[in-house]
Amino acid sequence: MKLLKRFGIGLLILVILGTIGLAIWEPMSVSTVTPPPEKTYEARIVRDNFGVPHIFGKTDADVAYGVAYAHAEDDFQTLQEVTAMTRGRMATLNGAEGAPIDYVAALLDVEGTVKRKYDELPADVRAVLDGYASGLNAYAEEHPGEISLAKLFPVNGRDIAAGFALRSPFFFGLNGPIQALTEGKPLRREGGPSLSVPIENRTVHPLSDDKIMTPVGSDPDENGSNAYAVAPARSSDDKTRLISNSHQPLRGNVAWYELVVHSEEGWDFAGANFPGSPFPFLGHNKNLGWTNTVNRPDLIDIYKLTLNEKRNAYKYDDEWLPLEKKRIWLKIKYGPFVIPYPQMVYRSIHGPVIINDQGGYALRYAGMDQLDMLTQYYRINKAQDFDAWQAAMAGQGVPATNFIYADAKGNIGLFYNAMFPDRAPGFDWRTVLPGDNSNAVWQKTLPFTRVPALINPASGYVMNANNTPYVAAGPRDELNRETFSPLMGIEDDETNRSMRSIDILESFDKIGEAEIRKLKYDTAYVKRGYAKAWLDQIAALDVPAGSDYETAQNLLGQWDWDLDGEGPADALALMVLRPANKSHYRRGEKPDPLEILTETVDHLNQYFGRVDPPMLEVLRLRQGNVDLPIDGGNDTIRASTLWDVEDDGRLSVRHGDSFVMFVEWDKAGVVTSRSIQPFGAATTRPESPHYTDQMQLFVDKKLKPVLFDPVELEKNKASEKVVGTAVNP
Template identity: 55%
Template sequence: MRLIGRLALALVLLLVIAAVGLAVWEPLTAQPPAPPAAHTYDTRIVRDNFGVPHIFGTTDPDVAYGVAYAHAEDDFSTLQEVLAMTRGRAGAMLGADGAKVDFALHLVDARGTVTRHYAEQPADVRALLDAYAAGLNHYADKHPGEVRLARLFPVTGEDVAAGFALRSPFFFGLDAVLGALADNKPLPPETAGPNPDAPDPTPLAPTGGQASDEGNRNGSNGFAIAPRRSSDGHTRLISNSHQPWRGQVAWYELVVHSKQGWDFAGANFPGAPYPLLGHNKTLGWTNTVNRPDLVDIYKLVLNADRTQYRYDGKWLPLQATRVWLPVKLWGPFVLPVPKTVYRAVQGPVICNDSGCYALHYAGADNLKMVEEYYRLNKARDFAEWQRALAMQGVPATNFIYADAAGNIGHFYNASFPNRKPGFDYRHVLPGDTSADFMPGTVPWAQVPRNVNPASGFIVNANNTPYQAAGAGSELNPADYSPLLGIETDTTNRATRALELLSANPSISADDLYRIKFDKGVSRNSWVARWFAMVLAVDPKGDKTIADAQKLLANWDWQFDGKNGADALAQFLLRDGNKWHHRRLPPSDPRADLKAATDHLIKYFGRLDPPYGSIMRLHQGPGPHTIDLPLYCGADVLRACSSWDVAANGQLASDHGDSFIMFVDWDRQGHVSSRSIQPYGAATTRPDSPHYADQAPLFAREQLKPVWFDPADLAKHTERSYRP
């Protein structure tokens, strides 16, 4: 018995030691770098009546310091998630999902990219990043109780740069490829490249071609109208990005002014020291996701123990690095999980049951984007702005541009990988030869662009660049190599926008406003063909399905709450997006119709409940909770792309129209702008009056002034202070 007691005591001691180890190993092994050199920043933050920060500084770094501090005041929690991610500590904060991001950080070697290229950045860029880091450190020092992870601070400019190096490739779908390979699943069609030999299920309207649709969680609209097409000779730009309304890629509105000539109004993501879209005094731009094939996959030929791969007749070592991923269990307990990261000549390697695959993708080992965005902010004319974009630091995303001089344009920006004729880069390639591998990026001059089209307008809604300006003003697909992998897909939003713009020879400000907030579905879109499939379903004696078909047949093709079929149509549109965006075969229309009717009957007792009682704008809980009706659709210009289902069956939208900005240059070149967000400036501060103060305007499709001119801001100031 005494021996058993001793063994039990020893076991308890071992468990205690293990528990203590799990609680302390991760912060002890985390070595925060030295903070940026001590510096005094001359920064003033002015909050307008909506809580939007206007940051003033003597120098640009003074402004970047204030950008960080102001954003931390409003959403320090999310900023810390981004910083933990750049350090490979997301798993310690967020658990298993965060550990996946940490693995991606190691796999794409984001920290290695920073180590190799940070010193190459111009001194003014490094000063900007260091100042932003210093602003975050200052906030953390003043609010230690809000710090979520031990030894996360201080952070440095290198940490800020690492966030760009890590996140950039995931905007064009690299994460989908990594996930499929890691899980032994088929490669997603949307990242395997468009297939010109596949049947064309959805012709473009009106110009012809292949088509698909942007899915539930991605999207954006951008419009530019030249003076010759506007009713009053003004130039107009609409930024209408569709992003999640909370989290690490939610837009944060801000305005910046420095005495070094940096004046800009727009929005950024957590972790960015400057606006990523918006306008300055003389020009502006917005972005929409594009979908070129930017990932090439090579299957390696391995030796028996998987330590070498064959390349051009030689056996080369498969580089292997052991990394430890921290995975938060509960409370302070963090489990260390070992993983091995592999690399070959072509790039990072994923191994699964069927072999090892090397990836060559756009923007690999590239840090130029941190300078490029800054130069875009500071550009004063179209030529300067184009020189900045030609740096090819941003690996993918459409740029829709307009300026005070009346120029407009669509730049199908992408860092296309160099490719050799004779190989099918849409599919997995042999990895044992250099014959199909060509490092580097296609020159900027070969990147598609549509500048100052005769039509006088540009629109993009996540569709092909060959559909942007209307009949007679489009790019010719024959002018571009198929090796670029340019998508030929369209969306209902693009088709509908082109129909509305093309039909209006003189577009007024009010016309453009109505087009942006249009809730219609085009009868020439993929949605029309999908709904035709739903209406053709055999009810098989199911009265509810037959009644739903009758209801849908009498729908008015608008999500404006005026027709009883709006709710039913929204469920079906969302279901169609799930397969159409991913270039998959259609789902079972009968099953989708049955699921929609089951939901409506279960929660609302009818197939035709008022649309505003189902689709909701919700922010809460807290003293400033809001719950308002929304009138929008999954692939319409007034977009709500996904939602959480509440306990009462209502749909709380959480993605779609996010930061919206209307920009106007008059005939004299003077700029003005209006904007709106779904919630407010302080989305994670429930006690703040700006937690959801923009929501009523957003729900009513109204905009607020930006007060870009400091003289106007002075009349609408809530408070002014120095951090």
């Protein structure tokens, strides 16, 4: 009896010790990162009436320090998530939902890329990264109570670079093949019509779930944007115009953060970045500007490896090469515990390898194992004319995204930017490739001179709305698709937004303020394409006579094709069109029209008691205690792309129109700009006056001045502070 009692007490002690151990072992297992080299930084942060930070510094590194510090003041929570992601500690911070992100970081060997490539970056780029890291460290040190994860700080420039290496490939769809291969699902390829390659006997990866491939905080298949540039010749007032209308999540680690920077080293820029970046990704300086839209060329190739029986070597031409493998431990938070979860990652000469029941599959993708996007973004930020901007673009660091350009001299252009693999003819690049043939493994990318570019077309405008670059400037002024090799994998897709944009732009003789506003805030659908085909299918359904489903059919049959919130069928159309657009944009399986109609009608009846509630009662922009109606839909130029269904049945927008910027250069080349955000500058600070202060303007389709000129800022500043290593907190 005494023995059993002693055994029980001993077991209890072991359980307690084990519990304590699981609670504290993870931070103990993390190596302390060497902070950036000690240096004196000083930045002045001036905030305007909307809380937008304007950061001034003597050097670019000083400004980067201030960018990080100001952003942390507004959203330290998200910056910590980005830091955890780059360190492979997302699952420790956020639990099991973060484990796939940590797995992907290891699979892509982000840490190895930084070790191999960081020291090759130019010294001035590394100085800016260190300045940014130092700003984050300073904020963390001054606000220890806000730190969510032990030993997350200090960070250094390498950590900042790692964030770029991890997140960049997911903007051109690397999530797709990784998810398909880990789950044993058919492969869907980018860059034109879908080709599905079945992988039989589905194998479910232990980390697989619907969220496995969303490490950038957004579903890459739903990314969108509209962008327009108008030359003086087409303008009604001789102005050059650039309209930036990015569609991103409204919250999270790829939500836009607005800022303005001024450095005595010539870095003057107004725009927006993502958490974790020292540089604005889009916007303008005095002389030029650009914006971006997601493009989807085929930049990923997949190889079936010939493995030996032990699966530790693969055939490559006439040799057997060892398959690299590495055991990793995903540190997953469960309540107060952190549980180690083992996984194996593989690599071949091709790139990352995923092994399932069908064998080994290697991936090779644009921008693999490089950090040059950091240099490119920095250089285009500081370019002062079109030639310098194009020279910076020719560095080809950004793996993919359209750039729509305009400048003070009246130049405009669309650049279908991508690091196109230099593929050899003779292979079906649309399918899984033979991994044992070195001729199928491309070694370089095409030069920037091969990138599709449309500069100063006769139409006087360029546009993109996540559509093919072959539709960008209207009839008679488009690129000739016959001049581009099919091996480049350039997509042929159109969106409702692209078709509608061309229709509207072609209807104008001249384009001024009124016309550009009409275009930007348009909420209509064209009566052709996937939307027309889908509504025809719904109209043809055999539903019970006299039922609410028949009523819904009749309402949709009379719909005015405009999601402005004024018609009785708008709520119905909003909800039934979203699945159709999703399948069209993803080139995926078509939804069942009867199922979608039934779900929509049932939802509206359950929560609103009718099938024709006003759309503006259904679709909402919500943050904190502010709850506002909003218009637009899933593929309208005024975009309310994705939403969460909340407890009251209303649809709370979480993705769509986000940072909007109107830029103009007058005849004298003087720049002015206006902008708006859906919520405000401080998206995770409910106590801040800038948590919701832009919402009413946003739904009212109004813009605020950017105050790029420091003289104008001084007249309208709300606060000012100096931060830096030589400044007392």
